[in-house]
Amino acid sequence: MSFAGEQVPGVEQPAPEAQGFRLNHSMLRVKDPAVSLAFYTRVFGMRLLRKLDFEEMSFSLYFLGRLDDDEVIPEEIGERTAWTFSQRGLLELTHNWGTETQEGFSYHNGNAEPQGFGHICFTVPDLDAAIAWFDANEVEYVKRPEQGKMKDVAFIKDPDGYWIEIVEPARMKNVGR
The missing domain is CATH 3.10.180.10 (2,3-Dihydroxybiphenyl 1,2-Dioxygenase, domain 1)
Structure with a gap:
């Protein structure tokens, strides 16, 4: 039997009318x-x-x-x-x-108060190589992989201050267990 999704309160069966939505x-x-x-x-x-x-x-x-x-x-x-x-x-x-051209103009990144939108995420094949690449490109970090309680996850910022989560899928096997 194929995986049909995790079941927690609030999850409903997909309606046939939503078939093909992505x-x-x-x-x-x-x-x-x-x-x-x-x-x-x-x-x-x-x-x-x-x-x-x-x-x-x-x-x-x-x-x-x-x-x-x-x-x-x-x-x-x-x-x-x-x-x-x-x-x-x-x-x-x-x-x-x-x-x-507007001096000092910026958008709310969703992580300042009041919080809303949080981040987008990119997967990378090799987190260590990605971190070296980000360092070489002087990318600004919110959190490096070795910092905080959640290891092997990085957060960087784009030019507008939006957060980007960086993960290597193979390192995520034990997250949430």
């Missing part, structure tokens, strides 16, 4: 897209899959993904847009035009 992306607002795009493409190896501009509302959306090297992305713009919205685990960076 999480496509999470969105973060960014002050300066050039800075944030450089961070996510350089540090995490993500690719910009699609940029959408909404001139009448003065904002742009940047959809980033970390794809396998052999994945084929449609070249034709409409097909690529539809393909982008069919993927899993994308990051959408939203830029409200003009924020990049």
Whole structure:
């Protein structure tokens, strides 16, 4: 029998009407897209899959993904847009035009009071190598893997101060036991 999900109070059986629903992306607002795009493409190896501009509302959306090297992305713009919205685990960076020139402007990162949004998470094949890479790129830490009660988990910050959890799946086997 295949795993059907953990059962705790509040979990309900999926409705047939929700068949095929999947999480496509999470969105973060960014002050300066050039800075944030450089961070996510350089540090995490993500690719910009699609940029959408909404001139009448003065904002742009940047959809980033970390794809396998052999994945084929449609070249034709409409097909690529539809393909982008069919993927899993994308990051959408939203830029409200003009924020990049506003002195002292910043978004709430969700971890300051009052808390709300917490973080996004990236898995890495080798946590030690990832930490060395982050150090070489002068990435700011919230928590290094050796700090705190939860070992083998790091938290770094992106250019807008959003927290990013970093885990190596093989090291997570005993978490929560």
